Amino acid sequence: MNSPHSSRHRRVGDSPLVKWLLISIAVATAVALLIVPLIVIFFEALGAGWGTLADNLSDQYTLHAIGLTLFVAALTVPLNLIFGTALAWLVTRFRFPGRKLLITLIDIPFAVSPVVAGLLYLLLYGRNGWVGSWLTDYDMQLMFSWPGIVMVTVFVTCPFVARELIPLMQQQGSEEEEAGVVLGASGWRIFRTITLPNIKWALIYGVVLTNARAVGEFGAVSVVSGNIRGQTNTLPLHVELLYQDYNIVGAFASASLLAGIAVFTLAVKGFVEWRQTRTLNRLQTEEAA
Amino acid sequence: MTITVDGINKRFGKFQALNNVSLDIPEGKLTALLGPSGSGKTTLLRIIAGLESADSGRVSFSGKDVTKLHVRDRNIGFVFQHYALFRHMTVAQNIAFGLDSLPRKQRPSKADIQKRVGELLEMIQLPHLANRFPAQLSGGQKQRVALARSIATRPKILLLDEPFGALDAKVRKDLRRWLRNLHDEFHFTSIFVTHDQEEALELSDQVVVMSQGNVEQVNEPTELYARPDSRFVFDFLGQVNVLSGEVKHSRLTQGSAWVTIPGIEHQGNAQLYLRPHEVRLATAPAAHANLPLRIEAVSLIGSEVRVELRPEGWESEGSDNIWEVGISHAEFNQQRPTRGDLRYAVPEVGHLFTGKDTQPVTVNWDEADLSPRIRLIN
Incomplete structure (x- = not known):
């Protein structure tokens, strides 16, 4: 009679009207804004x-754009993997003045609009820029060629790996690594056998997100690439060019590739998350048994 | 191996964690670093281990200066409060880690490592759990695995940071006994950090009491309890009842309470410290003391009956304003003290701190009215 499940003791928001209203709003929004556009892309591409x-x-030109995009991602992901891991290690394992500031600075690429980032790079490294004019004397051109594209992509995607690792490494603490060093393990051995297995899934997650963003980045890249067809055109830029040429089908064909990558990313992300929950659940049930 | 700590200073920002600490840890003994949180005991242990570096001062093992030696090369065993087992390795892999980490020339063969791990698993009585992961073990099991892991490479020095802090009372008692046996068997020079006085006094050969980055007193457990050097040690080691007041004409007075201190010449502020077993409860004031108290609670659990009392017409020192007195079960059965009863505390032996003195004077009320019980013993 005093069961908490009796109809008299309803929890907040448990009324059927509220419940179904919230569910319909969420579903309608998701369908209108996410699912329908995604279907349309594939529909148009295959029309x-x-x-x-x-x-x-x-x-x-499309093949070249695909090649350039993959090339940029292939350079960006390892760069940010190393940078992000090193940064996360630094801010979670050491105490130094300015540490909090550094953690905040990591988020700058999220806060700044990619176009602004592109313009800044153009100002600095362009032919007439501060660093760029000096580089021009040595016959090095960064902007309007692939190094510029890689640079802005690295900038835009650099928080992803670090953001995934920092909370996890903070929560795990450094006791295991200390135990390792007391037991006589070298720094490399500690990283390989203790740290890396502990952050493996967060690292993979960070890489997946970095890759997705590197492949899809438009704003910053469009400023520094110069849109030269067959030379500095990445896939997202290519989609826009085709669209402006009134080649709607071609634009959607390329767009469907990008959408495909996105769906694949989501699938991998889902799998990684499922792996993590499963491991946790298994450990918990075994503990309880 | 002896451990010598010489003039260690350590600061964290504005906080002075260790203030010119010097210590000698004898070989083969089990030493406790005892103190409240923030006293610097864990920092000192971590500096000895090499996990933390001192701002100034030296650490040496058997006369050899190791201050600049990396943790990795100090060859010590270290046990962490929260075990710090490698969560991605099995119990056997955890224990083997130290042996696997040895440089190639010193590393035993795979078969030898396996054999040694087997021995250690037997020693901690967990051979059936060799292939489990740490998350699948209970707290006590984890701590035993952590101990086995720390001694796999046969270190001469074993350092333990609050080793039983995260365990429940029953398991803690078992593990304490087990650690003592382990220590006696292998003759490590061991240091363990604890904030639990009972644990320190029961387990160790020598206790180092620390407070606010300073060493307050170093002594054997029995001596330490019987002869505390300072108010801090007195307060920190076990329950103590304090009467703080003014001495005038050989009488310490505060409110309605007074105690006669035989042969005292001091006038002014003084504090009388009394352990729960140094006080007797009577239904009327004694000739040498008038300490009225009202009974607040009676606890029968244990070998003694613990009576908690609140001062009546005066105040005890300390935040809770409670006195604690231990009486035997026989006395309890005779007197049947119950909550709300008025009783008079009769001190038999006390420790008097006068003025700003840090050393107490022991007071005996020998010639005063002693209970028959005490007279019999004398």
Whole structure:
């Protein structure tokens, strides 16, 4: 009679009206803003059949854009993997003045609009920029070529790995590493056998997010690339060029590739999260048993 | 191996964690670093281990200066409060870690490592859990694995940071006994940090009492309890009842309470410290003391009956304003003290701190009215 489940003791927000209202709003929003556009992309891309899609994708400029995008991602991801891990290690394992400031600074790429970031790089490293004019004397051009694209992409994606690692490493503390060093292990051995296994899944998650963003970055890249077809055009820029050329089908074909990468990213992310929960659950049930 | 700590200073920002600390830890003995939180005991242990570096001062093992030696090369065993087991390794892999980390030339063969791990698992009585992961173990099991891991490479020095702090009372008692046996068997030079006086007094050969970055007193447990050097040690080691007042004409007075101090010449502020077993409860004031108290609580659990009393017409020193007196179960059965009863505390032996003195004077009320019980013993 005094059961907490009796109908008299309803929890806050438990009324059926509120519940279904909230659910419908959430579902409607998700369908209208997320699911329908995603379906439309694939629908449009395949509107003229698989053959046309293949033709559009095997166009030489599209192939070049795909190649450049993958090349940029292939450089960006390892750079940020190393940078992010080193940074997370630094701010969670050492105490030094300015540490809090550094943690805040990591977020700058999130706070600054990518276009602004692109412009800053152009000002600094462009032909007439502070560093750029000096580099020009040595015949080095960064802007309007692939190094510039890699630079802004690294900038835009640099928080992802560090942001994933810092809370986890803070929570795990450094006791295990201290235990390792007391037991005589070298720094490399500690990193390989103790730290790395503990942060493995967060690291993979960070890499997946970095990769997704590196492949899809538009704003910053569009400022520094110069949009030279077949030379400095990445896939997102290519989509825009095709669209402006009134090649709607071609634009959607390339867009479907990007969307495909996004869906794949989500799938990997889901899997990683599922792995983590499963390991946790298994440990807990075994502990209880 | 003896451990010598010489003039260690350590600061964290504005906080002076250790203030010119010097210590000698004898070989083969189990030493306790005892103190409240913030007293610097863990910092001192971590500096001895090499996990923390001192701002100034030296640490040496058997006369050899190790201040600049890396933790990795000090060859010590260290046990962490929260075990710090490697969560991605099995129990056996955890224990083998130190042996696996040895430089190639000193590293035993795979088979030898396996054999040694087997021995250690037998020693901690957990051979059936070799392939479990730390998350699957209970707290007591984890701490035993951590101990086995720390001694796998046969270190001469074993350092333990609050080793039983996170365990429940029953497990803690078992593990304490087990650690003592382990220590006696292997003859380490061991130091363990604790804030639990009972644990320190029961387990160790020598106790170092610390407070606010200073060493207050170093002594054997029995001596330490019987002859505390300072008010701090007195307060910190076990329950103590304090009467703080003015001495005039050989009488310490505060409010309605007074105690005659035979042969005292001092006039002015003084504090009388009395342990729960140094006080007797009577239904009327004695000739040498008038300490009226009202009974607040009676606890029968244990080998003695613990009576908590609140001063009546005067105040005790300390935040809770409570006196604690231990009486035997026989006395309890005779007198049947119950909550709300008025009683008079009759001190038999006391420790008097006068003025700003840090050393107490022991007071005996020998010729005063002693209970028959005491007279029999004398």
